[in-house]
Amino acid sequence: MKNSHIAKRYWDADESQLAASADLAASMDDLINFTIGDPDIITDERIIQGAFEDAKAGYTRYTESVGLKELREEIAKYYKDEYNHKVGLDEIMVTTSACQGMWLVLEAILDEGDEVIIPSPYFPPYSDQVKLAGGVSVYLPLEEDEDYQLNVEKLEQLITKKTKAVIINTPNNPIGSCLSRETLEKIGEMAGKHDILVIADDIYTLYSYEMPFIPTATLQGLAERTITLGSFSKDYAMTGWRIGYIIAKPEFIGVIKSINENNVYSAPSISQRAAIHALRLRKEIQPGLLQEFKKRSYYAYERLNKLKGVHVMEPKGTFYLFPNIKETGLTSAQITEKLIKEAHVAVVPGSAFGPGGEGYLRIAVTLGVEKMAEAFDRIEEMDIFR
Template identity: 60%
Template sequence: MKHRFLAKRYWKDNSTPLGDSVGLARSYPDLINLSIGDPDLTTDERIIKAAFSDAIDGHTHYTDSFGDLELRSAIMDFYTEKYGYDVELAECMVTTSACHAMWLVMETILDDGDEVIIHEPYFTPYVQQIRLAGGIPVPVVTREENAFQLDVADLEKAITERTKAIIINTPNNPTGTCFSRETLEAIADVAREHDILIVSDDIYTAFSYAEPFIPMTTIEGMRDRTITIGSFSKDFCMTGWRIGYILAPEYIVKTVKNVNENNVFTAPSISQRAAIHALRMRSEVQPPIIEEYRKRTYYACERIGKLTNMTVLPPRGSLYLFVNIKGTGLSSAEVTRRLLEEAHVLVVPGNAFGESGEGYLRLALTVPVDKLEEAFDRISQMELFKS
């Protein structure tokens, strides 16, 4: 809305279907919510108890500006053990969520008018995070017929003299695709050739079902031009703790720290303690989480395969399915509305993730299998999707 006391950049409504879905979730008492990607599983009780024990022991103060030293060391150990990749302490900083990390990175690297390439469909906040830092988002469309892999020819066409960075997100929200090593190496070649940074949004690393996750920063020659954004939100079901981190060359991390000191100063100390315990307990905590979401993803895919006017690629990763509903002849918004009104199932229309998402729906598999069964039973009774 327009008002003289509001900054003019916010006069235009910047709300999104993702944000609007929170209000719609209250529409029906029996609603099944497949819209927001917030894992329904509560943080493992052992992590909670250990964090609160630390709080009682006095961990309720500011931490080091770069983050709790113990947590940064644990993140370093994790990368060494999991990927055989050594991170220096000065290359690691803890942030108040991965979303906050992305904004900090954009604020750190962008001059006004710099361009940032994002592969579309994309995580909705990217566009505003880039613009808030004075940058210009440049979408590059990925396609279902290519399993939503980023085509390097399309990437090359989008590069200009103002291109500063490419954001990649794999496993991907919303499509669920996982970039192959071949795709990652091709993107790396382009980044090196054109002297471009890669900002790698690595928040679903545990949910790579088809093949092991490969961090972009581990690709040969990419350490010095990759900024990795990590998170505990999805991999450990810790969304409410708001803890993420950045791995980057030391000069970038130092500048990010300086920016952050004028923002939130440090991430919450108790949440950082929880992250320490999550990493230490990951071999016990993560496997059942991963298996549960894998089970849901494959179940939903199987049910979609039995419906008319709905198709989806075989699952590869993340907590989502990006469902093709072009066979209905209706818009994503119209199908979303009908699912809500006729089946009391809430999803997000695909165009929330960029124009090329039109004709798709994103399903977040954040309810148990019995609820998914009920949701698809209702959907199967709609004339639009009856076999």
């Protein structure tokens, strides 16, 4: 909206297709909603109860601006126990979500005109946050016929003197793909060769189906140049707690801390206490989450591949599927509209996820199999898929 009292950089700001899809879904009583990656599973009762007791015990005030020492110790212990990777307490910053963490990181590293390479399709806030930090997004296509592995030769062709970083997200939203160890190592070699940073958006670490998750920072030569974003939202079904963290070298954390002190100062104390309980209970909580979402992903995969004009990659990770609908002859927005009007099923058009997203849909399997079955039964009755 153009208004002389609104900053010009926001004059052309439109509601994202992701948000628009969610809003439309909320307006229909019988609509089955596959739009937002917000699991229908409630946070484990033990986490809730632990945070509740901590709040009653007095954890209702500001914490250290970098986060509770006890939580940072648990995060460091987690990386040591799970990946044999040492992280210092001065390398950890607790944030109000990984999304806020990404903004803080970009604010800390970008000068005006610096470039950030974003593999595309991508999580929509990436490009907006790069722009807000004064940077320029450069898109690297991820190709279905390359198993959505990042093509390092194409990556190198995009690197210029202005390139500051490349963002990687594995397991990937919106695609549901995972980068191989070989691909990650090649990215590391390229980053070292050109002295650029790697921003690793590691928020679906639990949901790596084919092989155990590999943190980028644990690979040879990457610890020094990787900034890691972590989150409790998906791995612990804690989206509403808004709690995440950044792992980076102390010089980065120092700058990020200063920026955040002018933003929210510290993450919510009660959410930080909940995160502590989540980490300590992860061996009991996470196996059930992994099993449930893998089951849902494979159910949706099988149903999607039965539809005429649709095919989708076997699930590799996350709880998203990115079916190819090009053979229908319609755009992703047209298919999305037909699904809502004819089947009362909401998905997100692939065009919402940047270059390369057109011709696809994103489906978040954040509903149980019974509800998904109802949705796919409706979809199968549509003429276009018969």
